[in-house]
Amino acid sequence: MTAAKTVEKELKRIAKLDRYVRPEKITGAIKLDSNENFALDAKFVLQIVTEAARRVDLREYPIDELDGLYAQLAKYTGINEKYIGAGSGSDQIIELLLTTLASNNNKKGKKGSSGRAAVFVPTFSYFINRCELHGMAVDKVPLEKNFELDIDRFAKSAKKAGLVYLCSPNNPTGGQIPKKDAVELLDRLDYDNALVLVDEAYSDFASYSLAKEATKRDNVIVLRTLSKAFGLAGARVGYMIAGEKTAGLFRSTIQSPYPVSTLSLTIATGVLERADFVKKTIEDVKGERRRVFESLDEIKGIKAFRSDANFLFVETGKKKRYSAIAKALEKEGIVVKMLGNVSGHTGCMRVTIGTQEMNDRFLKCVREGAAS
Ligand SMILES: Cc1ncc(COP(=O)(O)O)c(C=O)c1O
CATH class of the missing domain: 3.90.1150.10 (Aspartate Aminotransferase, domain 1)
Structure with a gap:
C-alpha cells in the first residue's frame, strides 16, 4: 500500500471513533x-497564582521547578520522589504511556499482547477512546448491578490483556474498589507483560490509595492529578506513582524534557505547600x-x-x-x-x-x- 493510501485508511478509521x-x-x-x-476558595488559588506570576521568569525553561514539585508531591503523598513522575495533567501521562505501548503494537488484539486493553464499564470513557485511537482492542467487562466489580470475572479478561485499566474511585459511578479486592487483583496480575494503570484522579476524596502498592511492583502505575481536589484543572498538572525502575524510565526517557510550564509548576508547588x-x-x-x-x-x-x-x-x-x-x-x-x-x-x-x-x-x- 502507498503511504498516501495508508494515511487515508487510518484517517477513515479515526473518523469513525468515539471522541471526548x-x-x-x-x-x-x-x-x-x-x-x-469549586469548594476550594477562589481567593486562595488566586493568591498563589499571583505570587507565582511575580516569581517566575518565563524566558527560561523550567529546570529547578520540576524538582520543587517532586519534593512537595513526596511530602503530600508520603512516597519518595524517586517513585514519582509528573506530566501535563494525567491525560498527558495516559497518552504517553499509550504511545509507548502502541509502538509495540503489531500484535493487535492477540492474547496477552500490548495491543489489547481490559477495562470494566462504565468507566472513564476518555481512556477507552484513546486506546481505540491507538488501534488497541478493548475488552469491556460490565460492572455488576450496583456497579460493584466481580474480580474473578474481570481477572479473566485482564489476564489476556497487555494493559489493564482500573479507575478507582471510578468515574462516572463514584465507588472505590474495596482495598482487599484491588490488592488481590494486583497480585493476580503481577507479571511483566501486563501493565496495570490505576487511575486515582479522585483518591484524595477516598479512603485509601494504591500508591504504596505501586512502588513495590514494576508493572503497576498509579495516576493522580491536581485537577480535582487541589483545584488546579486549568494548570494541567498530573503525576504518576510507580516502581523505581518504571518511574525512573518515565522521567528520563518517556516524558518530554519540559512537560509542564514554569508557571503551572510554581502554582502547583505553592498549592501543595498549603496542602x-x-x-x-x-x-x-x-x-x-x-x-x-x-x-x-x-x-x-x-x-x-x-x-x-x-x-x-x-x-x-x-x-x-x-x-x-x-x-x-x-x-x-x-x-x-x-x-x-x-x-x-x-x-x-x-x-x-x-x-x-x-x-x-x-x-x-x-x-x-x-x-x-
Ligand atoms: C478518572 C479520570 N482520570 C483522569 C482525568 C483527567 O485528569 P487531568 O486533568 O489530570 O488530565 C479525569 C478528568 O476528568 C478523570 O475523571
Whole structure:
C-alpha cells in the first residue's frame, strides 16, 4: 500500500471513533459537570497564582521547578520522589504511556499482547477512546448491578490483556474498589507483560490509595492529578506513582524534557505547600457529599450511589422525571453531566459536589423536577 493510501485508511478509521467532547462553557452557570473543586476558595488559588506570576521568569525553561514539585508531591503523598513522575495533567501521562505501548503494537488484539486493553464499564470513557485511537482492542467487562466489580470475572479478561485499566474511585459511578479486592487483583496480575494503570484522579476524596502498592511492583502505575481536589484543572498538572525502575524510565526517557510550564509548576508547588488548607476543603466536600446523598435518598424515585469521589452518580428513573429535572436545572443555570441510560440504569446524571449553596440549588431542582 502507498503511504498516501495508508494515511487515508487510518484517517477513515479515526473518523469513525468515539471522541471526548469538551463540555460547553455557559457564562454564569454553576458548573457541576466536570468534577472540578469549586469548594476550594477562589481567593486562595488566586493568591498563589499571583505570587507565582511575580516569581517566575518565563524566558527560561523550567529546570529547578520540576524538582520543587517532586519534593512537595513526596511530602503530600508520603512516597519518595524517586517513585514519582509528573506530566501535563494525567491525560498527558495516559497518552504517553499509550504511545509507548502502541509502538509495540503489531500484535493487535492477540492474547496477552500490548495491543489489547481490559477495562470494566462504565468507566472513564476518555481512556477507552484513546486506546481505540491507538488501534488497541478493548475488552469491556460490565460492572455488576450496583456497579460493584466481580474480580474473578474481570481477572479473566485482564489476564489476556497487555494493559489493564482500573479507575478507582471510578468515574462516572463514584465507588472505590474495596482495598482487599484491588490488592488481590494486583497480585493476580503481577507479571511483566501486563501493565496495570490505576487511575486515582479522585483518591484524595477516598479512603485509601494504591500508591504504596505501586512502588513495590514494576508493572503497576498509579495516576493522580491536581485537577480535582487541589483545584488546579486549568494548570494541567498530573503525576504518576510507580516502581523505581518504571518511574525512573518515565522521567528520563518517556516524558518530554519540559512537560509542564514554569508557571503551572510554581502554582502547583505553592498549592501543595498549603496542602493543609486544601485538606480542610476536602473534608468539607466529603461532608457535603454525605449530606447531598442523604437528601437525594429522601426524594421519591431518585437513587444516588455511594461515592468515594467529589461527585455522585444519580439515577432518576423514568424519562418524564429525568426531563423535568433537566429542565429545572437549566432554568436554575446549573450544568451537570447528563448521562441518559447507563448499564441498565435509567435517566442517569453525574453531579459534582460544590459549595453548600451550589448543592442546595441542585437539590432544589431535583425536588422540583421529581415532584412535577
Ligand atoms: C478518572 C479520570 N482520570 C483522569 C482525568 C483527567 O485528569 P487531568 O486533568 O489530570 O488530565 C479525569 C478528568 O476528568 C478523570 O475523571
